Amino acid sequence: MYKFFTAMTCTPSGYTKKFLFSMKITALLFFVTLMQASASVYSQQITYQKKNVSLENLFTEIYKQTGYSIVWSPGMVKNSPKIDAKFNNTPLKEVLKQALVNSPLTFTIGNNSVIITRKPNTTATTPTVEAPADDIKVTGTVKDSKGNALPAVNVSVVGNAKQGTVTDSRGNFALTVKDGAALKISIVGYVSQTVKVTAKNSALQVTLLEDVKQVDDIVITAYGKKERKEAIVGSVTTVKPGALKIPASNLTNALAGQVAGVIAYTPSGQPGQDNAKFFIRGVTTFGYKQDPLILIDNVELTASDLARLNVDDIESFSVLKDASATALYGARGGNGVILVKTKEGKAGAAQINFRIENSVSQSVKTLEIADPITYMKLFNEATRTRYPLNPLPYSQNKIINTEQTLAHAPGSNEYVYPAVNWMDMLFKKRTNTQRGNLSIQGGGGVARYYVAGSYSNDNGILRTDIRNNNNNNVNFRNYQLRSNVNINLTDKTELVVRLSGTFNDYNGPLTSDGSLQTQLYNLATHTSPVDFPAYYPADSANIHTQHILFGNSPASAGSNDGASQYVNPYAELLKGHQQYSESRMLAQLELNQNLKFIAPGLNFHGIMSTNRYSFFKSYQSYSPFYYTATNYNQTTNTYQLQWINNLPTGNNVAREYLQYYPQDSNNSTFLYLQGVLDYNHTFGVNHGVSAALIGTRQQTLNSSVNGNNNTTLFTSLPYRNQTLAGRATYSYKSKYYLEFNFGYNGSERFSEQHRLGFFPTIGGSWILSGEKFWGDLYDVFNRFKLRASYGLVGNDAISDRRFFYLSDVNLNGGNPASFGTSNGYTRNGVFINNYENNDVTWETSKQTNLGLEFTFLKKINVIAEVYQNNKYNILQKRASIPTTSGLESDIAANLGKVTSKGIDLSVDGRENIGNDLFIGLRGNLTYSTNKYIQYEEPNYKEGYRQQVGQPLNRQYGYIAERLFVDDKEAANSPTQIFSNNGFAPKGGDIKYRDLNNDGKIDAADQTYIGNPTIPQVVYGFGISATYNNFDLSGFFQGQGGVSFFINPATTAPFIKSPESQYTGNTQLLKAYADDHWSEDNQNLYALYPRLGTNGAIIENNRQNSTWWLRDGSFLRLKSLEFGYTLPKQWAKRILVRNARLYFNGLNLYTWSPFKLWDPELGGNGFSYPIQKVFNIGLNINI
């Protein structure tokens, strides 16, 4: 063993990198050649002679000799009889068969592993070797419980290892055996069956039931290692890919409630922008990176890459949650790891899987906005109540005429007196989405392949206008191609080639801030319904005009371009579009080498992976022509159109033709090298040892940061990580497991003394059900396991600033000055972005995890875990440095500490009722809570202002008591003026509590209010049932322990949004119109306080306070699916193995105490709503 450890030290550097690289290639080639040459050493034959040997010992020996890992649970072999082993170059199958002949067990030989299972009860009787009989020809078809044909199923003859076959792609097999032989039909993942065949019963129809336990028995852990569930000591949740299949083109939307230990929510429903936010075990730091590491086929990728992944391509999905599980990713694993493995081909004839879906989606909930008449009346009320002497914004004449417009009365004019429903103007009710994917897999002895392609086409719900010359609707298309090929170079050498590409094309409306998140909802809700129409029909003067005559009001303040006063949302919708193309090409080469010739149980896995990402964006738009109606003559009902933006030059020149505006582009490259030496060995009978040594290197190079062209020298330098990680495990009698892991990580971000971080963990587990004392409890809890782990994990992504150890000075920008008669001599000046600080180091978390797993009555599996995660050395801005020091950039230090605790719970069970009905239940619960333990902040007099002791993401604000009764009460209460621009409150404004009783409400009266804005509880539960060819499943998902704040600044009616891009007056929410304080309705607890006409006058009501605090919890019927599988005979007729038609829905119904908009959007109610989806799909296997 120790030779591996001694070899671990770094050899002196001194070669050029290029040389090293070629060295590596050479070495790799040598290595491969070598492996081929030594392939003859390998054998599947066993030589072992010993009397009265236990099954356990035999298995250990088999493992030693063949490298086949034997998967079994101690409970199985508890009462097995001992055997006399007399094997001399006996094939493995034969050995196993003989060994298990007198036990209630059977086996399946899989890919480098043997799985021991119980024999089905029906065949539990000991088979006896039959007397010679006549040969009969047996044919049969093997299917799963849904009627899908199963290819590549092993059909072996019990007691005769020389005979046997596999099923073809249609699930058929044919075999000639002795009459009365027992055929064993087995495949990994299904309960094996043994069927006795006779001449009469020679056409078999075998239905294999999925073996839940067996599939679950294999857990994928760090670096893709497959481990038996029993041996796991860390906290790993595996999710069946099927559970993530929802009718949406975004995988991350399915995470909430499906994975114990993941807190997830989706803050927007816009196609392409609807990634969920997800955190493993909640947010555990206030530092820079809070989300988990995402690894797809061992390679670090982004949340967007995960979002685009096609569920049908996923073989396994694991979430590594505690220190023991993530330690090997020491540098990056502090926030947990999501590990996804894509499918690889299975040997057999080509299997084609084809799926097509079409969805209809609509907003879960639309905002209710008050009608235009109410809008005007209340705008007048707002003016009157605040500035009684000011003229009213809307005259009675205007109101009456607008009423006429709404009534379509004769003589009314909807252009002079507009009443625009901007929501309807901009958005359709429904839209369509198409998705399709196709995969082919198969292969033979030498190579196996899995090739898949998929396409999805998501449409937004924006309207288009046929008069328009460009398509502005959101359209998001995603294409993927994936090919995984496994090649057996020798019996012991496997080469895996993975090539995949993901390509996204987006088309959508223009956005003013460069984001892709459309602002049209905000525009529609921040534009008055009565000030101008969306567009005018061409009048006689404009009869030949080619452009759309958009409505607007003239002139905006302080600008010199004869501009329009407002943004016309309809013009904004139609005037142009942005497009982006995004692609990621990934090439990955893996080499798996069995190094048995050095030491049995030693394996090598190497990966070289690279991917190239490319992104570019462009805008195309025309400049709308804006008009206003003048000289309206009521008697003739005529008006003239006046062109507003008629200036020939300036910023706001109207243009009919499309102009092109190139936008940011982003390219990045990624290179990853990994080598793993893996060793498994069992010493003697009871002592299992395994060890792994892992070396990785990765590098990312960016052409720009976050798609912005603000690349600096620092951001252009490569991002690098280097890891040396190791694992050592020891197990005793398959009951006690001990595991030690470490990550020794290097990150380029830190100064020399902090560049390397060492993060060890230790864990252990105990299978109580394997103990003798468990006794009869075995019948109730046939599996009962305790596990615990403790250790450190690091995080180097502590800030968006790269090198704290270097001073970062922008020598050409920041603080300019100009001199000269016409200020012609300018120097851009110097700005210090960062002061040199050598002390910044890793953010580290110390994690403790306790787990309990048991199976109850052989049907219900429960995993319950509690954990504590202490993050320390969290980087934060120094709060103790006074401004008198004159620093122009913040100084940061590793000061913060956060502790988080929580529970993950998952339960699943299944039950067959009769022969046809099958019911499954599952549920997950994640509860995560946290608090600041250490945080540098001013030493406030008032204890309630201290951040320490508060949970993360808990908001800070005032405590609202009620509304002021009248102006007098407001004047006599403690003063409440919140800024130099603020006004003293009046009756109907919010009254806050003077927490420190100093007679004034100011910053010192704020405290922490409500729940955190990130859910503390996320849960989900579902039921699925199959009856004959029908299946039905439903899944509910909810969140709790979460608060959000209605944003009073952006929802305040009649007032411009504080975001300056929305120049219009905010619309009036119907709820506010119905329930606000007014002189006539002095409700002290009205939903909305006294109205106002500008931000300053209602500044009192805009403060973050409990008045706007809302409970963000909800429960929703997340999905409901109904499927019908074509009966086999029908399927056969249309030449398919299997066909299933299904209908499903997403986000179908929501229960929530909050009614104004979908609570999952949080305070962000004016953004693209979450979508409710109805979907029809067809899945065909050929």
Place this chain on the structure above:
Amino acid sequence: MKLLYIYTFTALTLVLGVSCKKYLDVTPANVGTIDYAFRNRNEAENYLFTCYATLQRLFQVQYDPAFCTSAEIYFPNNLTDNQYIDPVGFNLIRGNQTSSNPGLNFWDGANQGQPMFVAIRRCNTMLENMDKPVDISPEEKKRWIAEVKFLKAYYHFVLFRLYGPIPVTDKNLPINSSIEEVRVKRQPVDTVVNYMVNLLNQAAPDLPLTVSNQVKDLGRITKPIALSVKAQILATAASPLFNGNPDYTDIQNKDGQRLFPNKFEPGKWDRAATAIKEAIDVCEANGNRLHKFIAPANISKLSDSLRTELDIQTAITEKWELNTEIIWALNPYFGAQTNSGPRLTAKAAANPAFQGTFAVPLAEQELFYTHHGVPINEDKTWDFNKRYELRTGDYANRFYLQNGYQTVKAHFNREPRFYADLAFDGSIWFGNGLVNQEALYSVQARGSSSFAGPTDNIRINVTGCWPKKLVNYLTVYDDGYTLEPFRLPVIRLAGLYLLYAEALNEQGKSYNEVVPWLDKVRARAGVPGVVSAWSNYSSNPSKFANQSGLRQIIHQESRIELAFECQPGWDLRRWKELQAVLSEPIKGWNIYEPAASNYYRVKTLAIPVFNVKDYLWPIQDNDLIVNPNLVQNLNW
């Protein structure tokens, strides 16, 4: 088998990487650190400009504490949101200053205040590193050091005017200083003043008298600027606010150190007077004199009254290189012309780009003298009580007021500065494209449908009076607008004359010595000298003969002459007169009324709030928590 081990070793090498450390060392050796800012003259000049950067950002009047809080300009606080001006400064006179989140916070650089301590740190960094550039000549190096010392003194002065005693930052604290070291204390007033004066004394000899290459360097600090600022500093220190102010005698550091001088020292005025005289002498020797308008070729005929008006206006708006009066201006052009001018034409009214929101309150309008050069309530010939009665413009006043247009008596028989500095309903506007004195625009401001009247809650002047002084007469605003830029003076010669008169009077010198300095300024403004004006027309004819009477005259003269130039706000503070000025309600005309009889009704717009504590700015509460060694100003 041996071979096998070699291969294995090679493979492991492959796995584990060859060079751990090298791989992670990604930063090149020569990335831009602060050392590079001083490698050569070219880079060092860049840093010099950075030292200037904060100074140049002080150009926006709306964020100048003196401009906003002196009641010279009133800014409405009910405008539609998202306008181009944050009214935080203007709102301070409503009593909205707080210590929890101070407005115009120059201590922390927040709420539209610039970060002064950051600016000082940059100056110190420059001084620490000035030895490094190898290719800079000794003369230039001396000049640059002098400029940076000036800037450092001036940045201290900006803080001193606002906060009084401040921590003096002569040397930068290292980044890794202990918490105790960064918890600095405030220094006593005299220490701060002596520190600033000392720096300026060091700087002045090394500064040039004038900028030789004006095209490239105009705006760089000169010796006259340094001496003038020194004069201002000493005058401020000698003034009642800081010189033995009884309100502040109890303010002391936590260790008991007194921060304000506890008794009046007359010698401070002597020191100030000497410094002002030195500045005046150097300026005059350098060619500075009061500005007079030189008519361009397109102006053929110009009446005396309009010529005087243009003398007054162009003393501000003339280009710096042509304006002999300007001692110092900031380089950025004045940025609020669109807030200062009315809409004069039908096209402008249809395309209302000028907000014209800077409103001059009635009290400020009434500060201006009568045409006899005495205050309107002292002029025996001017009917003060009937001033709001209507009177129609006539031919004789046609260069000031629209002939035949109804306005009020208060608009008649006022000094030229009244017409030069203010625009109001019925007043004539020379310029905006028209220079024929017989056919000029006049302001129409009555009611919403008039050109200049309130259009909406964005384009509105709530008193009906605009600070015309802040609009260049060459600026044209019609269907678009063409701004003719100008730089608002920081110090001009007239201001030094008035400051010198003040210092002489405070020294107790006879009016014979004092008045000539006032009369220089009055002569350019087209009003008779002090002695003749008061003797002939004032109801208090001997006012100038005693120190306190002359003090009043000097103070009013300064406020009129320097109106809207940010100076009166500072003067009122150091005189401790701002509280009296702000005890009057802010008034204006009844702007929504179209008929003259209704329009000219005085309407109270706001009642300012100003307490003794408002003479000095509050230090943000949080700063006191972070640094327990700091003490707060009085009553905050």
